[in-house]
Amino acid sequence: MTLRVSVVGASGYVGGELLRLLLWHPEVAVIQATSGRNAGRYLHQVHPNLRGRSKVQFVHPDRLEPCDLLFLALPHGEAAQAIERYAGLAPRLIDCSADFRLRDPALYARWYREEHPAPAWLDRFVYGLPEVSREALRGVNYASGVGCNATATNLALLPLVQAGLVDEQRPVIVEIKVGSSEGGATSSDSSHHPERAGAVRSFAPVGHRHTAEVEMITGLTNVHLSVTSVELVRGALATAHVFANRPVTEKDLWQAYRAFAATQPFVRIVKERQGIYRYPEPKILAGSNFADLGFTLDEATGRIVSICALDNLMKGAAGSAVQCMNLMAGFAEAEGLDFPGLHPI
Amino acid sequence: MTLRVSVVGASGYVGGELLRLLLWHPEVAVIQATSGRNAGRYLHQVHPNLRGRSKVQFVHPDRLEPCDLLFLALPHGEAAQAIERYAGLAPRLIDCSADFRLRDPALYARWYREEHPAPAWLDRFVYGLPEVSREALRGVNYASGVGCNATATNLALLPLVQAGLVDEQRPVIVEIKVGSSEGGATSSDSSHHPERAGAVRSFAPVGHRHTAEVEMITGLTNVHLSVTSVELVRGALATAHVFANRPVTEKDLWQAYRAFAATQPFVRIVKERQGIYRYPEPKILAGSNFADLGFTLDEATGRIVSICALDNLMKGAAGSAVQCMNLMAGFAEAEGLDFPGLHPI
Amino acid sequence: MTLRVSVVGASGYVGGELLRLLLWHPEVAVIQATSGRNAGRYLHQVHPNLRGRSKVQFVHPDRLEPCDLLFLALPHGEAAQAIERYAGLAPRLIDCSADFRLRDPALYARWYREEHPAPAWLDRFVYGLPEVSREALRGVNYASGVGCNATATNLALLPLVQAGLVDEQRPVIVEIKVGSSEGGATSSDSSHHPERAGAVRSFAPVGHRHTAEVEMITGLTNVHLSVTSVELVRGALATAHVFANRPVTEKDLWQAYRAFAATQPFVRIVKERQGIYRYPEPKILAGSNFADLGFTLDEATGRIVSICALDNLMKGAAGSAVQCMNLMAGFAEAEGLDFPGLHPI
Amino acid sequence: MTLRVSVVGASGYVGGELLRLLLWHPEVAVIQATSGRNAGRYLHQVHPNLRGRSKVQFVHPDRLEPCDLLFLALPHGEAAQAIERYAGLAPRLIDCSADFRLRDPALYARWYREEHPAPAWLDRFVYGLPEVSREALRGVNYASGVGCNATATNLALLPLVQAGLVDEQRPVIVEIKVGSSEGGATSSDSSHHPERAGAVRSFAPVGHRHTAEVEMITGLTNVHLSVTSVELVRGALATAHVFANRPVTEKDLWQAYRAFAATQPFVRIVKERQGIYRYPEPKILAGSNFADLGFTLDEATGRIVSICALDNLMKGAAGSAVQCMNLMAGFAEAEGLDFPGLHPI
Incomplete structure (x- = not known):
């Protein structure tokens, strides 16, 4: 059964890369892509490589609707501020920011120079690098991104x-x-x-x-x-x-x-x-x-x-996030991630 | 049934791009890849993006064996010089060089400043740009490449x-x-x-x-x-x-x-x-x-x-050639050609 | 006798290139460099290649003082709006913008889609390309820049x-x-x-x-x-x-x-x-x-x-402007312009 | 009195940079520039930035004549092999290669994996980085280049x-x-x-x-x-x-x-x-x-x-070499080296 996913913060580079991977993923349907600044525009008007693939238009983040899995690709701090809202909209979350990568709130405070806004949530997220937490990611509901x-x-x-x-x-x-x-x-x-x-x-x-x-x-x-x-x-x-x-x-x-x-x-x-x-x-x-x-x-x-x-936008961000989704949803781990890169380039 | 293809001149850039497309093409098996200079090396030792995909090693062009379809990605003039040999090895040929693009030997002579070495073959090739010769390409045996x-x-x-x-x-x-x-x-x-x-x-x-x-x-x-x-x-x-x-x-x-x-x-x-x-x-x-x-x-x-x-190596060369193959072999025209490009890059 | 010059709009790229040329010009002293946004900063804090050459700090344009020759390197339209003021500050002006390049106000209106703000001044400027107006530039007081x-x-x-x-x-x-x-x-x-x-x-x-x-x-x-x-x-x-x-x-x-x-x-x-x-x-x-x-x-x-x-910043802008200055002031035409370019680069 | 200098190995990048500096140096005349492969060609046919500056043509290294100072800009090992010949042609040598940088033949042998061909000469060269050997360079006859x-x-x-x-x-x-x-x-x-x-x-x-x-x-x-x-x-x-x-x-x-x-x-x-x-x-x-x-x-x-x-070709090679020449010949240390670099670039 097709997984219905949405991307929050879809006009950024990680958001765009998520859309590229998800729009071609055989098990997934992209339901919504949010962008405050680009609401109403077609995806390809921001990410020109997506031209001709999708009729989806960016929606304002306030209009985000429930779905099966939410990718959060927001600026630092925004996911943590509104985590309750996002968790209410989808049973599964993958957050690409740094907000939920660290397990220890003290470590967060030391490096980000502020208290974590939602420390109770830190333990619920699995660190989203399958190379270190593959088994933990299988079937889990919340995964962080990676730096x-x-x-x-x-x-x-x-x-x-x-x-x-x-x-x-x-x-x-x-x-x-x-x-x-x-x-x-x-x-x-x-x-x-x-x-x-x-x-x-x-x-x-x-x-x-x-x-x-x-x-x-x-x-x-x-x-x-x-x-x-x-x-x-x-x-x-x-x-x-x-x-x-x-x-x-x-x-x-x-x-x-x-x-x-x-x-x-x-x-x-x-x-x-x-x-x-x-x-x-x-x-x-x-x-x-x-x-x-x-x-x-x-x-x-x-x-x-x-x-x-x-590639910082792939294994360093969106690629690992989709790999996490595959593990979380029980898809083949490499599904949708088979592009080998180009030579020469 | 899987189409068994080989690439002649596979260490060049067009050859490498053909390999990238063909190794991921669901209807195709890559049988041989020739290179005089790199015989015995693995494909990824020349085209590093192919690492991990194939155990095929380059073979010397003299060791080329029969297959279902041959892609020729040779320097100017070499395909025409040996066209009889290649046609004897495979029922279908796609030549990516300029050797069989022109129908008129006189036009060839004017621009390439030499007589065409195999003028009788010019008429057997269909110009390999599906945008102008899609119907002619369906089921045909010989297609040229495009500049x-x-x-x-x-x-x-x-x-x-x-x-x-x-x-x-x-x-x-x-x-x-x-x-x-x-x-x-x-x-x-x-x-x-x-x-x-x-x-x-x-x-x-x-x-x-x-x-x-x-x-x-x-x-x-x-x-x-x-x-x-x-x-x-x-x-x-x-x-x-x-x-x-x-x-x-x-x-x-x-x-x-x-x-x-x-x-x-x-x-x-x-x-x-x-x-x-x-x-x-x-x-x-x-x-x-x-x-x-x-x-x-x-x-x-x-x-x-x-x-x-x-992309000169894709729509301008290998991509169009694979599109031709799809038409010649009756596959879906876009099969194996769905990579949308990257943004940013 | 040293020519005392100032550069208005000196934080832009043409302004910076003028400073580079003028600070090494043997007949010239740079008196002032204006920038609204960078007032108080040293030249090298905006143009890092000038580090160590000059103690001049950017001044706010309102603090511009009289000198022998003013270079204007302002955004489109700003020189024309305030031309009377600038002409009151220096007997010689070289304007690098498009404001005074055209002799015909109608031509200006057609291409810039607005009436010229100071049409009476158009005739007083010589077009600042020595290759076409060398003799006219000798000793003149007002020269335009070039596109x-x-x-x-x-x-x-x-x-x-x-x-x-x-x-x-x-x-x-x-x-x-x-x-x-x-x-x-x-x-x-x-x-x-x-x-x-x-x-x-x-x-x-x-x-x-x-x-x-x-x-x-x-x-x-x-x-x-x-x-x-x-x-x-x-x-x-x-x-x-x-x-x-x-x-x-x-x-x-x-x-x-x-x-x-x-x-x-x-x-x-x-x-x-x-x-x-x-x-x-x-x-x-x-x-x-x-x-x-x-x-x-x-x-x-x-x-x-x-x-x-x-080089669009040199012969296409600042270089031609300094060449004009040399002609206007009676210096050797090539003075201060002898850098030959680099190879490789 | 003008210093008459020649550049050996003048078609390489360090050789070209030396020519650029020396052709504009007020105390110097470039007498010869050698290149085996480009003998007979004008300097600008190899170094296009020098067009219009000099009528000198490359000469074959065998035709090298006596002068006041020789710059050697040869591939690794060549200067050391022929050092007696070069020393016979000019009282002063600046070698830009690695051949005479190290004082200790054992250190040379360890890193270059061969015996030094002219160990007796090592002590005669001063290491050509004025930042570490300024006083030693004043008036000396032999200076090495720097890596x-x-x-x-x-x-x-x-x-x-x-x-x-x-x-x-x-x-x-x-x-x-x-x-x-x-x-x-x-x-x-x-x-x-x-x-x-x-x-x-x-x-x-x-x-x-x-x-x-x-x-x-x-x-x-x-x-x-x-x-x-x-x-x-x-x-x-x-x-x-x-x-x-x-x-x-x-x-x-x-x-x-x-x-x-x-x-x-x-x-x-x-x-x-x-x-x-x-x-x-x-x-x-x-x-x-x-x-x-x-x-x-x-x-x-x-x-x-x-x-x-x-800049590896300047302070890392030709620039330091010219700075050495200035010290060796008693010129102002910074003579001919006043180009400040470009911004933007």
Whole structure:
């Protein structure tokens, strides 16, 4: 039976990507898409790639009606403020914001510098990254989204964490290179094309909020994030520098990464001896739900460089959210997520 | 019953795009992919977006075996040189090169400056653009490919040609802005990133060979092409300047474009009064098979500007070829071609 | 004796480029730079390339003081509204806007759709393109700026016009590819990086206002402009399609272009038989005051393609304005304008 | 008296940048420019930005004649192989390659995996970064060049090293984001535009040879480099993660950076509380000789992020080399190096 879903905050980039995935999903019907600013316009007037696919028009959020599952793709804080209302409209919620990612209200308060508006709800949400909470997501009603940079970092670190290889006495430095779509659909001076084009901008050299999610998921407390914006629209590449807690070989690392990737339909190991694409490359993942993992070892120093590439709007947001929906609703986990990315692009 | 297909010249960009489409096509099995230089390597070692999808390895062209349908994606001239061999290996051929696009050997000789090596074969091929030869393609055995720039131009002009609006006494100037993938997968000084990045390069201000295809398809002899390379990997935008042969209104033009697009599953009219995407934009078509058409009218002078955007590797090459296959084999015309493109990108 | 100059509207891109040129100009001292929004900030806080060069802070426009020469780099209409005030503050004015480019108030009204606010002033301004009005500019007090796209078009057409080669019975189609800095320093939805990056956007396929300047300078009434935005920050390339009014050879064209360029310090002919840079390329002109001209001839049809590349902020705006200043003040014409552009870039 | 200089290896990108600087340098005359492949061509046929400036043609390296100072801009190893010949042709040499940067032949052998071909010469060269060896360079005859990535790293680290703030017990991780011009002027599969455009490519996550220069200049042995190629032609941004060896405040850091920058004409501190350019940005440095330094402090963890932006062809190669020449020949140190970079770009 077709799942009737609606997308709240559908004019943003995550909202648009959800619509792209859901409109082609064989088990789903898109009932409503809300946008305060674009109410009355057709979906393709905001997301031009959807032209010709749907007669749905944006509706004002006040006119949201009951359905089977609600995707919330709202600015920070808005989902938490109105969570009771949304929960009254649908038995299942997937919230793509940061509002329900953390289990601990104190952690939220520390990184977001305000009290959580609905702390009682935090425990009801499962963290929406199937790579870490697949079984918990099956059949559950509430799932959070994931942070794009947190996800790139977590997936780069988890193979090493799960293999028990991380030296926690030495710092783990993670440099994340990101595209402009991470900043959302609203224009600003910093996104003005003549300024942003070709930039290599130190966006968050310290203090990135996604650190909270990384600590929660990896259990590590020695992770230091640094985010640099580069010329790219979609995509993120996390380069994690980890020191091993004992002598390791490339073979040990292959074992660790293979163990992690084995059961993950959207995780691939990319490590080639030659060619142009020896390591994960975000540009070929645009539109795909894959997270590509690669690694290398500096034998002289024991430094492991672990690399994760993904599309921030897909595996880092809407793709993972749809994957969660598939698990929650009992669909095939990869349903509607089979676009492989383009080459060249 | 599954159609068993092989791709000859599969390491190029058109070959790679064919593989991407065919590996996900529900009616098709990819049997072989040839590459002299990459024989023995896995497909994803050349086309990294195919990683994890197929165990097929490139084979040397000499080892090509019989199958149901052969796609030829070879450099100029190679398909014609060996057409008898290929026709002996498969009952159906789709050739993506320019070798069998023109019906008239004299036209070929004029634009390609050599005699056609297999003129007897020219008549056996149907021109592979379903928008102009859909019925002829149904069930046929041999289809040519299409020129990417010719297709952008033809689709920009055909609505006006079919409506009888083109003044043939005045020149039709067509400026085509193209991405770097049109140059193929082989590197050269002119494709070296520091030189090609950000370029606005007058690639073929006069003398573009695709003029032959435009004359053949539109029947016009007053078309002047000019091709400029811009910063883009995939995509082409043709801007055609046409003078009307009688006073016209925007309404007349809407009628002409609607009449043309009505029966075409992959042609959309893009003409908005506001917003960022008022006219066709190639960037949002990357990976999609759509050709978007738009137009505007300078009422004071009777100049019509007709605009076509497409992905040169899709509607301009592999996408149209798969669409041809669908028609030739009796599949649903749009099968395997439903990727809508991305926004933002 | 040092010329004391001020820049009004100095926080915009033309204003910033004027500051860059003037701060390094050996005959000039920059006295004031106005900006309503940035009053009190240092120049480098808006134009980061000026860091370390000047202690000047932006002042509010109301605090503008008398000086020897005022550059006006204001939004459309503002210079004309307050021209009496500015003329009272400095004996010499160079206005970079479109306000005083046209001599004929009726032409202004037709293209700008409003009456000119100070028609009596139109005759006092000399059109600020030294390539067409060098002698008139020497010692004069008031010069207009030039339109960037108009200048690329005019310089592409003038060699043919001056040689009497243009067929005025057939249309002259000019396709101009432009970078994002032409839109100015104010951000908007259409300049938002995820939307603007990689775009090939039909910005003004018909109705471009610079047509007025082209008609005024070339004397032609059959010119049709079309402007397409491409991925580029600085730079414009005009591709003009002109039909000759009599049989011509490449040699005739060389003669025409050489005659035009001979006396112009900032016009170069770019026409090579081989290499990557066979025709004018805007990317290597970033920051330079050169306008590069190239051409080719389609002998079969008599179509001449004339190509002009320039930096829209330099030869298309601030560079020409400083060149005007040099002529007005009796300095060496090329003073302060010797940056040759970069390769690679 | 004019210094007569020649450039060996003048068709590469560093060679071209040297020519750009030297042709406009008031104290210098360019006598010869060698290129095996381009002998007989004019400079502008390889470096199009030099059009109109010089009548010099490339000569074959065998025809190199004596002059006052030779710039060597050759591929790795070639200068060392023929150093006796070059030293016989000019009393002064500036070698831009890595051949004479290291003082210790063992260090060379370790990182370049071969014995140095002319170890006796190593001691005669002064390391060509005026920021570290200004006094030694004055009047000397032989100077090495600098590694672009090494320079970005060294300048990011030196303020902290000189202030004695680096904890040598914890690793220093340096992530360097680089443009495509670092790969030189020779095209390859990896520089092919459709592959390189928009890439975020893990070029050298471990094992970067410039580590040797960093160890030599900073004296640190705990530095780990990682180089990622991004969409950019010119420019490099080094992001260094350093842990302080004692509690520090932002004020301490300001003091350290100011102390370092105070005497350096081409080092600027970039650290703003607001605006788009709060940290160093390589794109606005294209063509300039500045190295911009910025920093921030994560007070909770004692992590200092030190950031250096520069143009790899200028401060990272040709610019520093010309600065060396100025010091060696007794010219003003900044002569010929005053281009400030562009905004926007």
